[in-house]
Amino acid sequence: MSARYSIFSLIRNALAYHEDWPAAWRSPEPKPAYDVVIVGGGGHGLATAYYLAKELGVRNVALIERGWLGGGNTGRNTTIVRSNYLWDESAALYEHSMKLWEGLSQDLNYNVMFSQRGVLSLAHNQHDLRAQSRQSNANRLGGIDSELLTPAQIKAFVPIMDLRAGGRYPVLGGALQRRGGTARHDAVAWGYARAADALGVDIIQESPVTGFRIDNGRVQGVETAKGFIQADKVGIVVAGHSGVMADLAGFRLPVTSQPLQALVSEPIKPVLDTVIMSGAVHAYISQSDKGELVIGAGADRYVGYGQRGSMQVSEDTLGAICELFPSFRRLRMMRQWGGIVDICPDASPIIGKTPVEGMFINCGWGTGGFKATPGSGWVFAQTIAHDRPHDLNAAFSLDRFRTGYIIDEHGAAGVAH
Amino acid sequence: MLLIPCPYCGERAESEFSYGGEAHIARPADPEKTSDADWADYLYTRTNTKGVYFERWMHAHGCRRWFNIARHTVSYDILAVYETGAPPPKFDTKSEV
Numbered sequence: 111m112s113a114r115y116s117i118f119s120l121i122r123n124a125l126a127y128h129e130d131w132p133a134a135w136r137s138p139e140p141k142p143a144y145d146v147v148i149v150g151g152g153g154h155g156l157a158t159a160y161y162l163a164k165e166l167g168v169r170n171v172a173l174i175e176r177g178w179l180g181g182g183n184t185g186r187n188t189t190i191v192r193s194n195y196l197w198d199e200s201a202a203l204y205e206h207s208m209k210l211w212e213g214l215s216q217d218l219n220y221n222v223m224f225s226q227r228g229v230l231s232l233a234h235n236q237h238d239l240r241a242q243s244r245q246s247n248a249n250r251l252g253g254i255d256s257e258l259l260t261p262a263q264i265k266a267f268v269p270i271m272d273l274r275a276g277g278r279y280p281v282l283g284g285a286l287q288r289r290g291g292t293a294r295h296d297a298v299a300w301g302y303a304r305a306a307d308a309l310g311v312d313i314i315q316e317s318p319v320t321g322f323r324i325d326n327g328r329v330q331g332v333e334t335a336k337g338f339i340q341a342d343k344v345g346i347v348v349a350g351h352s353g354v355m356a357d358l359a360g361f362r363l364p365v366t367s368q369p370l371q372a373l374v375s376e377p378i379k380p381v382l383d384t385v386i387m388s389g390a391v392h393a394y395i396s397q398s399d400k401g402e403l404v405i406g407a408g409a410d411r412y413v414g415y416g417q418r419g420s421m422q423v424s425e426d427t428l429g430a431i432c433e434l435f436p437s438f439r440r441l442r443m444m445r446q447w448g449g450i451v452d453i454c455p456d457a458s459p460i461i462g463k464t465p466v467e468g469m470f471i472n473c474g475w476g477t478g479g480f481k482a483t484p485g486s487g488w489v490f491a492q493t494i495a496h497d498r499p500h501d502l503n504a505a506f507s508l509d510r511f512r513t514g515y516i517i518d519e520h521g522a523a524g525v526a527h
Numbered sequence: 528m529l530l531i532p533c534p535y536c537g538e539r540a541e542s543e544f545s546y547g548g549e550a551h552i553a554r555p556a557d558p559e560k561t562s563d564a565d566w567a568d569y570l571y572t573r574t575n576t577k578g579v580y581f582e583r584w585m586h587a588h589g590c591r592r593w594f595n596i597a598r599h600t601v602s603y604d605i606l607a608v609y610e611t612g613a614p615p616p617k618f619d620t621k622s623e624v
């Protein structure tokens with residue numbers, strides 16, 4: 111395995127013109143059998159494999175990805191990280207994730223560029239203000255940092271935003287989580303992959319799972335483009351394709367797969383050093399280290415697997431962005447793309463057992479699962495290893511739709527990320 | 528943006544329509560006798576096909592009438608348009624992997 115990354119390895123490799131860096135992970139052929147097979151090589155799947163190996167000593171693990179690592183929503187999202195969700199169950203799960211983010215670069219020996227630059231969500235009307243103060247107070251009672259800002263405080267925090275209040279979207283206030291921020295999405299996938307590989311996890315790319323072998327209600331293994339792979343346990347973490355996998359395994363899920371899109375502008379000098387979100391106008395924006403403005407738009411309403419978003423959705427978002435930031439009007443957009451997000455009726459994930467024995471599922475993160483990558487992998491690894499959910503994810507069972515114990519996070523998740 | 532052929536007004540831009548989700552979901556005839564699992568299935572579970580999908584649309588900024596379409600959820604091609612209440616047209620509706 112590759113040596114540790116450090117200032118010394120950087121200097122050594124600089125002297126060798128960066129030609130001798132070892133590969134960050136192996137690309138092995140699959141073995142005939144594993145203790146655990148993880149389906150899906152996004153951040154959540156990779157984190158699951160890593161925590162299985164690291165925290166639980168389960169190292170005979172394969173991760174099977176249809177394309178390339180992070181080529182799904184992991185590499186397509188707008189990288190906003192925060193933990194200020196409304197209900198106790200969600201707050202605990204997302205906050206667990208936040209704590210893992212705070213030490214992640216050191217833990218993985220990989221710079222995931224986690225930047226706690228703050229996430230500010232805006233209130234444009236009286237209802238927004240009331241909902242925000244309810245949520246903010248709930249967060250503070252639960253030990254999660256949150257501050258309510260006045261328009262004057264917002265102006266001081268984000269000078270380029272138009273706060274004259276005469277505009278189409280007057281800003282009446284905002285809720286700020288200072289510990290929120292962004293991280294480099296690809297680095298998260300690559301960092302987890304390298305660390306999992308170092309612990310013995312086999313990462314198999316370009317090999318879609320095409321079926322499951324199930325005998326007497328118990329999973330035996332997975333059919334893949336590289337042949338059948340036997341597995342004692344299988345963990346499905348395929349985001350937008352969760353319904354397709356469930357269909358192959360013979361059960362149904364309460365998720366719909368919809369396109370969600372984002373755009374980046376041409377790079378400009380630093381103008382925005384925090385993340386601004388507005389649920390009411392379907393817009394969120396931050397500036398990447400390269401200088402591009404990263405803008406997230408709303409989801410298309412219909413079921414779609416096309417990995418592209420409709421033009422009218424980006425138009426709506428850009429219209430709102432230009433109202434809030436008139437100085438961005440002249441910017442050109444460089445790229446626009448879509449990912450397929452798996453949305454649950456209550457905007458909360460499903461993490462737990464399935465009707466098939468030995469098969470587990472982690473899905474339904476919808477429009478906002480990047481922030482949960484470390485925590486999701488951590489609880490899912492616990493669930494798979496111990497054959498039962500961890501306390502942190504027990505409430506997020508598939509069965510909650512039958513019992514009625516839904517965790518309605520539309521307010522906290524909704525459009526916002 | 529989709530170009531949706533309203534059976535009553537003709538082709539119009541998607542932004543004139545509202546989406547009604549999966550078509551042909553019948554409310555359980557006798558809710559009192561329906562199990563929690565079946566009720567949850569009715570309320571929350573959708574087929575979510577990667578392939579040909581039957582769905583409801585309403586021409587909100589036009590005739591305001593509901594109708595069904597069969598649409599491919601990868602290519603977004605609209606393959607058939609038919610009236611609410613009519614049986615679904617014959618297509619292979621298996622999901623692609």
Ligand SMILES: Cc1cc2nc3c(=O)[nH]c(=O)nc-3n(C[C@H](O)[C@H](O)[C@H](O)COP(=O)(O)OP(=O)(O)OC[C@H]3O[C@@H](n4cnc5c(N)ncnc54)[C@H](O)[C@@H]3O)c2cc1C
Pocket residue numbers: 149150151152153154155174175176177178179180181182183184185186187188189190191317318319320347348349350351370371372406447448449450451475476477478479480481482527624
């Ligand atoms: C435009 C956009 C913006 C977003 N913004 C944010 C944000 O700012 N903050 C936030 O918290 N979240 C955001 N999200 C949501 C977030 O990206 C997702 O919730 C999260 O990435 C899901 O993680 P994942 O690892 O499960 O998914 P993915 O990265 O999609 O991984 C799933 C993997 O499964 C693979 N797969 C599928 N089928 C098969 C098969 N048959 N066999 C093998 N592998 C298969 C796919 O190729 C894919 O790599 C955004 C999403 C999008 C699309």
Ligand SMILES: [Zn+2]
Pocket residue numbers: 533534535536537586589590591592
């Ligand atoms: Zn019409």
